[in-house]
Amino acid sequence: AQSVAQPEDQVNVAEGNPLTVKCTYSVSGNPYLFWYVQYPNRGLQFLLKYITGDNLVKGSYGFEAEFNKSQTSFHLKKPSALVSDSALYFCAVRDGNSGNTPLVFGKGTRLSVIA
Amino acid sequence: GAGVSQSPSNKVTEKGKDVELRCDPISGHTALYWYRQSLGQGLEFLIYFQGNSAPDKSGLPSDRFSAERTGGSVSTLTIQRTQQEDSAVYLCASSLTALNTEAFFGQGTRLTVV
Numbered sequence: 001a002q003s004v005a006q007p008e009d010q011v012n013v014a015e016g017n018p019l020t021v022k023c024t025y026s027v028s029g030n031p032y033l034f035w036y037v038q039y040p041n042r043g044l045q046f047l048l049k050y051i052t053g054d055n056l057v058k059g060s061y062g063f064e065a066e067f068n069k070s071q072t073s074f075h076l077k078k079p080s081a082l083v084s085d086s087a088l089y090f091c092a093v094r095d096g097n098s099g100n101t102p103l104v105f106g107k108g109t110r111l112s113v114i115a
Numbered sequence: 116g117a118g119v120s121q122s123p124s125n126k127v128t129e130k131g132k133d134v135e136l137r138c139d140p141i142s143g144h145t146a147l148y149w150y151r152q153s154l155g156q157g158l159e160f161l162i163y164f165q166g167n168s169a170p171d172k173s174g175l176p177s178d179r180f181s182a183e184r185t186g187g188s189v190s191t192l193t194i195q196r197t198q199q200e201d202s203a204v205y206l207c208a209s210s211l212t213a214l215n216t217e218a219f220f221g222q223g224t225r226l227t228v229v
Contacts, residue, residue: 032214032215034217034218036220042222043206043220043221043222043223044158044206044208044220045220046217046218046219049215049217051215090157090158094214096214096215100165100170100171101163101170101171102148102160102163102171102174103148103160103163103208103210103218104160105150105157105158105160106157107156107157108156108157108158
C-alpha cells in the first residue's frame, strides 16, 4: 500500500525568503505525486503534479516541486514566500501501475509566512 | 455543475442518529473519493469508487459507515448510530478515470455529533 510522510507539522518562514515543504513517499509501482493547498475555511486546491518527464514541476502561485526517485521525495518549493502563502499543504501519492488504488494524503504541513 | 458539490454543508445530529452525506461529482468524472478531516488533522481516506464499484473500502472506520454510488454519479456516505468521535469534516473529491489526473474537492460537510 502507498503512503506519504510529511515530517514537519509546521514550517515558519519570513516573507521574501525561499520556502520548502518536505514530502517523502512509499509506493510499489510508479509514483504519481500531487500537492494540494488548503486555505482557512476553504476547500483543497490542486497546486501541481508529477507523473513523468522533467523532475522539476511548476505549478500554481509560483510553486514548484522536485521529484527525486533515489530519495523517494517530492518537496514543494517557492523562491520567495508571500504572507498569502500561509495555509495547510498536503502531499499525495497514487500507484501509477494500478487502476484500483486511491489517492493517499499525508498529514499536512502548516506553513506560516511572517511579514 | 462546475465543481464538486456536497450537501449539507453543515449537519448537527444527536448521538445515535443516522446521517446521510451527499456528493455530486464533476460531470464525466468516474473516480470519486471520500475523506475525513478531523480538527487540525490530515486527510483520512475512507473509500474510493471507480464508476459504481468500490475497489477500496479499507478506510471505512467501522461497519457503521457505508457508501454507495449510483449511475456513476452521485454518491452518499451513510453513518449509522453516530458517535461523538464521528464529528469531522467529510470531504468528497472526483477525478477523470485516468490515473494521472488530479482530484477536485468539494467544500465538505461539517458533521457535529452532540
